[in-house]
């Protein structure tokens with residue numbers, strides 16, 4: 488099966504009451520771990536690439552890894568640009584073989600966000616590429632410890648219909664209290680499910696995206712701290728909340744920090760326990776194995792998209 492855009496996958500996810508995992512990829516081991524997990528669980532996959540990942544690994548290398556993932560499986564796989572910063576980056580990814588892009592105009596005012604999003608949609612739809620927009624602003628990108636609870640950052644449900652109609656986006660990322668990184672809440676985790684409900688009521692059948700949705704798995708934070716790391720106070724979105732979101736209009740759940748934590752924890756552990764080893768194949772094997780198991784866990788116990796690849 489060739490790479491696919493997200494349209495059909497989201498329609499099925501919406502109707503089926505599950506979500507698809509959008510996992511950030513930066514290198515071969517991460518791509519292999521996610522692909523292997525998808526294969527074992529027969530799950531559709533979104534492999535997403537940030538501007539930073541493109542800069543780190545180069546577009547062509549990542550694209551060839553995606554092609555390998557497709558050759559290696561019969562899964563529906565979307566290659567998606569995460570947080571596209573401008574029209575030019577989105578165009579470059581579309582021209583370079585991505586099947587879906589996000590244009591992140593969330594830092595712009597409403598009219599400017601609509602203008603840049605619509606420009607990307609017009610270019611993308613002519614080529615059958617799907618587009619994710621964002622309305623509302625997630626905290627935590629620059630200052631991960633200081634998670635804002637300011638209402639102004641949340642998506643305003645009264646704006647979503649106009650935004651979707653005027654831009655033509657295929658999915659919408661909203662801000663309901665999640666944030667990027669490993670330090671999401673200062674106290675009790677709290678998501679504004681009331682905002683999600685209002686948004687979904689205004690956009691029946693329309694796929695919603697949740698960014699900043701890592702659980703910051705305590706087991707791996709502990710592992711990092713045990714083997715020389717320093718991450719006191721790391722805290723993520725509880726799995727119960729993510730499961731609740733996955734059953735609703737949320738069709739795409741973004742996960743990056745959990746991959747980073749597993750990678751770092753296992754690497755620290757291996758190197759601490761094997762001080763004489765210096766073969767990357769040795770220390771990256773447990774890393775890749777644990778990444779695969781973590782992604783399988785997400786697919787089955789958080790997203791509910793196991794077995795959905797063939798439907």
Ligand code: G3H
Nearest residue numbers: 511537539540667743744
């Ligand atoms: O939302 C951001 C993702 O975690 C990607 O992070 O821009 O450092 O690659 P990055």
Ligand code: 13P
Nearest residue numbers: 668698699700701743744
């Ligand atoms: P996390 O930092 O919670 O993994 O969020 C990732 C994300 O939203 C990528 O766009």
Ligand code: ZN
Nearest residue numbers: 667698699741
């Ligand atoms: Zn994000």
